[in-house]
Amino acid sequence: MAIDDFSSDELLMWVKRRDGSIAARSLLLGPNSPGASLVLLSGISSSAQVERVGDRYWLLCGAPLQVNQTPIGSFYVAKDITDNRVMSLLLIRSIGVASVVAIAGITAATAIYIRRALQPLQQLCDFSAQISADRLDECRVPIEGAPTEVAKLASNFEEMLVRLSQAWEHQRQLVSNVSHELRTPLTIVSGYLQSTLRRGDNLTEMQRDALQTAASETERTIQLMQDLLDLARAESGRMHFQLDWLPVNPLLEDIVAMARKYSGRQIHLQLPNHEVMIRADANRLRQVLLNLIDNAVKYSDPKESISLHLLSQGSLSAIEVCDRGIGIPLQQQTRIFERFYRADEARNRQGGTGLGLSIVKTFVEGMGGSVAVRSQLGKGSTFTVTFATIA
Ligand code: ADP
Numbered sequence: 001m002a003i004d005d006f007s008s009d010e011l012l013m014w015v016k017r018r019d020g021s022i023a024a025r026s027l028l029l030g031p032n033s034p035g036a037s038l039v040l041l042s043g044i045s046s047s048a049q050v051e052r053v054g055d056r057y058w059l060l061c062g063a064p065l066q067v068n069q070t071p072i073g074s075f076y077v078a079k080d081i082t083d084n085r086v087m088s089l090l091l092i093r094s095i096g097v098a099s100v101v102a103i104a105g106i107t108a109a110t111a112i113y114i115r116r117a118l119q120p121l122q123q124l125c126d127f128s129a130q131i132s133a134d135r136l137d138e139c140r141v142p143i144e145g146a147p148t149e150v151a152k153l154a155s156n157f158e159e160m161l162v163r164l165s166q167a168w169e170h171q172r173q174l175v176s177n178v179s180h181e182l183r184t185p186l187t188i189v190s191g192y193l194q195s196t197l198r199r200g201d202n203l204t205e206m207q208r209d210a211l212q213t214a215a216s217e218t219e220r221t222i223q224l225m226q227d228l229l230d231l232a233r234a235e236s237g238r239m240h241f242q243l244d245w246l247p248v249n250p251l252l253e254d255i256v257a258m259a260r261k262y263s264g265r266q267i268h269l270q271l272p273n274h275e276v277m278i279r280a281d282a283n284r285l286r287q288v289l290l291n292l293i294d295n296a297v298k299y300s301d302p303k304e305s306i307s308l309h310l311l312s313q314g315s316l317s318a319i320e321v322c323d324r325g326i327g328i329p330l331q332q333q334t335r336i337f338e339r340f341y342r343a344d345e346a347r348n349r350q351g352g353t354g355l356g357l358s359i360v361k362t363f364v365e366g367m368g369g370s371v372a373v374r375s376q377l378g379k380g381s382t383f384t385v386t387f388a389t390i391a
Contacts, residue, residue, distance in 0.1 A: 010080040014039050015065055017073040038078050050081070057085045120146035124154060136165035169236075176232035183225040190218040220353075227355040231339065234362045241281040241367050245390065248276045248317065252310060255286055259293045266305035267293070276312045278387040284363045288371075291356045292321040292383045298352065300325025300380065317389035324380040333373050337361040360385075 003013045007026035012035050014025035022039055029035050037053055044062040051058050058078045065075040127141060141154040193215040197208065233239040249271050256269045289308075296306045300323040309320040328336060332343040340354040364371045364385055375381035 012038060012078045012080075013076065015073055015075050018071070023073060035078070039076075044074075044076055050085075056080055056082045117147060117150075120144075120150045120154070124150070124157065128157070131161070136161050136168060172232050172236050175228055176236070179225040179229040179232065183222060183229065186218055186222050186225065190215060190222060193218060224353045224355065227353060227359055230359055231355065231362055234359075234366050239366065241284060241363075243279055243281055243367060245277045245279055246282055246285070248278050248310060248319070251282060251285065252289075252308060252319070255289050255293075256308060259290065259297075263293070263297045265297055265302065268305060268307040270307065270309045272310060272312055274312075276310055276317050277390045278317050279389075280367045280369065280387055284367060288360050288363050288385060289319065289321065291360050292385075295356060295383075296321055296323035296325065296381070299323065312389055315388060316386055318384050318386045320382050320384050322380065322382040327377040327379050327381055328373065328375040329377055330375075333375060336373070337371070 003015070003024050003026055007013055007028065009028065012026040012029055014029055015023040016039070017023050025039060026035075027033075029039055034054065034056075038058065038060075041051065041053075041060070044060050046061055046063050048059050048061045051060055057080070059081045060076065060078050062074050062076040065072045124141065141158045146154065193211055197203075197211050197215060200208070200211070203211070230239070252269060252271065256267050259265075260267050293306065293308075300306065304324045307320075307322045309318075309322070311318045311320065328343050335341050336343055337357045337360070339358045341358075342352060342354040360383075361371050367387070369385060369387040372384050372386075373381060374384070
């Protein structure tokens, strides 16, 4: 009676004797009813557990039953939780989908925000990579729509460039002035030394040696001053290149003849059988090629020959200066065009100032050309100067 009172469609109860026979059960647990198989379940514990029976989910629990301290068997309760379970599964699934969508949305929004915040820094980075020492004063940092902190960084960066530009200009001016001021007295000293050496019939051997050393060092210093002055002028834009269309073939013949005379070396010249015209300043080009030939002479064995090739293809012409000398290590090839850079001092027993190639590069680029090097250690080097051409 009690079981019948408390039972409903969703709440079923039964009592099982110790021998497994049913002592009492809800009506809906009758032999042909849908919940009939519930009473066959075994191992139902006193803590609630969920079981699927047919297409329904049941919350089950059981406990020993005593009446007047006489054990009768076990009492079991089953509650139909199918609707709740379906609802909760639906809820979990919806929360799962909503979480994935929310995480994807937040990730995308964060990525867009970070990208937008980093864009001005990327602009600043690209811009700073393009700044060259010669164009410091023209630099305007392009930052649009940047956050306040980045905009402040950009304006500080711009102010720093202005200060650097001024310092750079002062330094250039100083080098130019010092070179100019020192060149004149040094030329006078050199003149006196040369004339004393020429006329000094009563000089002792030691005095002559000392005067000769002084004269050659003075010459070297005058050359250094001249190189510095040329560089400072070219870099400040005060050097004017007389750019004309030049026939290169006779110019190269002339330069090679001169170089053969002063170096006493074998210098081969290979020219194409047609006239090549390039746009350059004849005097500066002469200086460039003499510097390259001078290096080829300095950094190769006196027995080795040097060769110059003139090549012309399409809209470009190239002059190559090749030697079979000591070569330049790969890691130093990008640095040899820097001012005062001299590759591996130990190998540089030859006199030099480290300015020759920076003059070459500054002049060639000032004339609208380019210079490159190919070199193999111990095998030799080839310097190539390229200009626009009309064949
Ligand atoms: P300098 O010859 O006065 O040292 P340069 O600017 O002309 O200065 O050359 C820079 C450096 O490049 C040299 O010190 C030398 O180490 C290297 N170099 C230049 N030309 C050659 C060459 N033809 N062969 C080997 N090394 C060279």
